[in-house]
Amino acid sequence: MYVRKINYTELFDMLSEYNSRFNLTAITSFEEFMVKHVEDSRLGLEFISGRVLDIGSGAGFPALVIKNELPETDVTMTDSVRKKTDFLSAVIERFGLDGARAIHTRIEDFPECESFDTVTARAVARLNVLAEYALPFVRVGGAFVAYKSENIDVEIAEAEKAITLLGGKIERVAEKKLGDDITRKLVIIRKIGKTRGNYPRKGNKPRTDPIT
Secondary structure (H helix, E strand, C coil): CCCCCCCHHHHHHHHHHHHHHHCCCCCCCHHHHHHHHHHHHHCCHHHCCCEEEEECCCCCCCHHHHHHHCCCCEEEEEECCHHHHHHHHHHHHHHCCCCEEEEECCHHHCCCCCCEEEEEEECCCCHHHHHHHHHHHEEEEEEEEEEEECCCHHHHHHHHHHHHHCCEEEEEEEEEEECCCEEEEEEEEEECCCCCCCCCCCCCHHHHCCCC
8 A cells, every 4th residue: 555655855844934934943954854853753663653642742753753654653643832733734734644633732631541552752841740641641551652861860760650650660761872972762661550540630730740
């Protein structure tokens, strides 16, 4: 079956045009775009499969790269900023991406708990906050893949209670090189039990009163 793929040069041009009006990303050169958006997003592909939810999708990374490189995945992108989901919907339409959608919502209001094989988040929040945003939407047996920077030992320590409370367990912290001078860490959290209680909490509580 033929699957149409995103041309990254065309995607960059489209992002640049939108960016001139809506400030979707600070990256303005194609070389930086390829390294800091596309190649960075690719680092997590080996841990991603099935039905995917991306939280805080922004300009579409890693979600658009996941869909492009793993076309068999079904990808739902979410963001609380309308201009960002409008851009993502335009990309989906432009490239004819079947099995992809962009939804304007606060993740606390998203209804599909424990429905996804993989949940991803990149550059959204600290890990204890991300755990509350993400783990309620992962099915038991699935995984949350958090794209983080190199120095995350403190974040991991402060997130241990939240991860356990929400039914998760850190399975692996994968270190990946991005170019010659950037190191990324991918925190793979396996969902080993159902999320109990009313999570994620509404009213911005995960950020203002994080689980500690």
